[in-house]
Amino acid sequence: MPKTIIPKELIVDIVSKIDIVSLINQHVPLKKRGNNHIACCPFHQEKTPSFTVNQSKQFYHCFGCGAHGNAITFLKMHLGLSFIDAVKQLANSAGVLLPNDHKPTIPIESIVLKKIIGYYHQALLQNTTAMRYLKQRNLSMNTIKQFEIGYSNASLKTLVNICQQGAQSIDMLLKIGLIVKSNQDDSYYPRFRDRIIFPISDTNNLAIGLGGRALGNQQPKYLNSPQSQLFDKSQCLYALNKTKTSHPNTQHKSLLVVEGYMDVLSLHQHGFTNAVAAMGTSVTRKQIQILLQHKKSIAFCFDGDSAGSNAAKRTFENLLPELRDDSNVYFVFLPEQQDPDDVIQKHGLDQLKHLFKQALQLDEFLIRLIQADHDNDQLSDQIQRYNRAQHYIKQIQSTIIKELLTAKIKQHLKISHTPKPHQAITKQPKKTTTDFNHIACQILIKHPEYYPSIDKRLTGFIREHEPATSLNRLMQLIEQEPKQTPGQIIQSLDMELDQSAFLSQHQKEPSLEELNDIISSIVRASVDQQIKHIAKQNDPPAHAALKDLLLFKKALMRH
Structure with missing residues (x-):
């Protein structure tokens, strides 16, 4: 993956030119108190200010949640910027010019893949069978062009000619997963054949992989690029780059996570330009980290069948350790054997909006989960439900969410106080x-x-x-x-x-x-x-x- 490299000395110089009090005051109103400036922490909910900014040290620290750092850290946490984007924003504020050689270089693999995506897109526009299929799925020409949807009909020779890497063309095509070596001999053949192609890009709009949907009866029905230096399915989300560029007049405060490519295309076409796909039944921890870096509010959409319920449970378990104090998470369940595109095509957009309004919040989903495991009202089942809930809640790092969920579970199970097991007082472990x-x-x-x-x-x-x-x-x-x-x-x-x-336990210096x-x-x-x-x-x-x-x-x- 391409990386922007800025010398450490230049970054230190940029930070030294920034007044952290002025920077943070643009986002959080600060009040001077003694040598520090204080405010209610922007990273967790509180009524009494515990967020302090020290101008002389160019440093902030919250005694409530432990958030701390310098100007770069603040922009990363508060605005969800990447490290490089935070440095660039500070450099612009400080009037520091970043040399041109610090611009990211595009990997040759991505350049080659982009050329082949262009070829597949043109092939689609000229193939009546492929275009007929997309029209049957009610995709507009604007959506087809916007997402550069293609059709894979290229022979090995054609792919080699597009690659233009001479004797290295075969190695390059193998590297980016466009061809496969035969098990029977030393020949090669295209990985994607007679498939609708969905190009996958990173958030910088660089081509990193492909998804292919079979037009005929070949299996598997959906096929993705293999793992490579460019592409890791567990660490990327389809169309996340489009959420920044599509329909600039439409502002979405959340991201909507669905399963497949067609769901995303249909949703974007109907105004849900915040839709992305996990390209799998459940969402990985790395994908969740990426989602929460972009938006504080995430809605996960699942089919209403058993497979959808299992996927929701796995996603929920991956989600818990990544939750922040300001995270808002929802779970949407659709009718059995229907995905978002099915709902739109069969029942209309209003029905889908209605289902979204019925989304379960985090506590509601947790209650549903523990009820499904133990659905009787006997005392033993109540105990099992409480213990099961505690198993999930212990995985949460956010103190606020942990406390709120605990209170909700007690209320649901009609527990007036938390039962404390009889146990000996244990000494605090000695510091190493x-x-x-x-x-x-x-x-x-x-x-x-x-x-x-x-x-x-x-x-x-x-x-x-x-x-x-x-x-x-x-x-x-x-x-x-x-x-x-x-x-x-x-x-x-x-x-x-x-x-x-030490810092969290000692309020004094x-x-x-x-x-x-x-x-x-x-x-x-x-x-x-x-x-x-x-x-x-x-x-x-x-x-x-x-x-x-x-x-x-x-x-x-x-x-």
């Missing part, structure tokens, strides 16, 4: 060295001014004995560029500041003394590990090293 490294990095990123005051024995030991750790990389960066803001540090290190338990204590714990753990290792060796150099480590540890203990 990795945990301490993580916390030290959190504090040091937020307060780079602490670095010169850290005990030099500690920083010296980490530099010599723990060179590969992120903490050592961070200390070296601050030593080289001591005046960087937290936002610039994150960008320079390519580090994503995770939701730290962590002190230098706390940082020294944490780094001291890291060093002591490393010393103990080295002492154990050297103690097993029986030679004079090991004895000398062991003595030095013991003296160093004693000095740390006194400190």
Whole structure:
């Protein structure tokens, strides 16, 4: 897949030119309070402001949900932009010109595929049988051209001529999945034969694959491009690129996910330009991540038969870990053995709109799911339903959605309080060295001014004995560029500041003394590990090293 590469130094320079308070204030009204600016968090629902923006550090953090980062992170999370699009927007605001050589290069495979798509499209327009089929499906000429629908009738020789890669043409056609090697001999034949062709593009409108629908009785009825560097069916959605360009006067606040190509074409033709297809019965986690990056509201549409119910259940399970606080999800079920195109053709557009209005919300679908598993009213079935619901709810990361669903399930099952099993109080697990490294990095990123005051024995030991750790990389960066803001540090290190338990539990600013204590714990753990290792060796150099480590540890203990 093509990628835009912008040098890290240029990205850091762009971030340094942006005032994060002015940027965020364009989207979220901020109020100054002390050294910070505050607001109700844009990433979760709250009444008391817990979202803070620090101008001097060029950094934001929400003490409610843990959202945090710099200017790039904010645009990615708030506007659903890709990293590159966020950088481009900031560069434009900062007046920084991105050199032309940073434009993405189009892979030769995509260029070749695009040529063949053009050939198939022209072949369709000249084939009466293929055009008759599409007219029977009530597709307009405008839809056919807009989606570049085609017909596959090309021979191997024709495909090679279109490819224009000389001796490499066969390898190229194999690479993009347009030809198949015979099992009987060394010959090759076209993968797509006598099929209606549906070109598949990425969100940059680059050709990445094909879908083919058989005109005759050949099997399978639908055939997709094989897995390749260009195409991964589990990570793309048919017509997602069209949701940005079709019918610019029609604004949709959600995406409508259906199963097949014809469903998408029929829906777009009737004004539902927010329709995309998962190209499979259920929707994968990666596809869900992509969907939620584009829209906060998603409606999944399924057939009303058992296959549709199973697909909805699998989609629901893939969806739960990806839900955000602001996600709105709906499930639409159609009459048995009917897809959206069938409903439109047989019952009309109004009937389809009526079915969409009957969409189940997340809690309604969950209740339907647990009712289907245990449909009796006996106490044992109530318990089973509650336990089943908890199994699903535990997979949700969003605190708000988790709490709301729990409350809905209690209400549905008529539970006045959550039953608590009798169990011994368990101690919190001790923090590991990795945990301490993580916390030290959190504090040091937020307060780079602490670095010169850290005990030099500690920083010296980490530099010599723990060179590969992120903490050592961070200390070296601050030593080289001591005046960087937290936002610039994150960008320079390519580090994503995770939701730290330390930051979420400590509303007050962590002190230098706390940082020294944490780094001291890291060093002591490393010393103990080295002492154990050297103690097993029986030679004079090991004895000398062991003595030095013991003296160093004693000095740390006194400190």
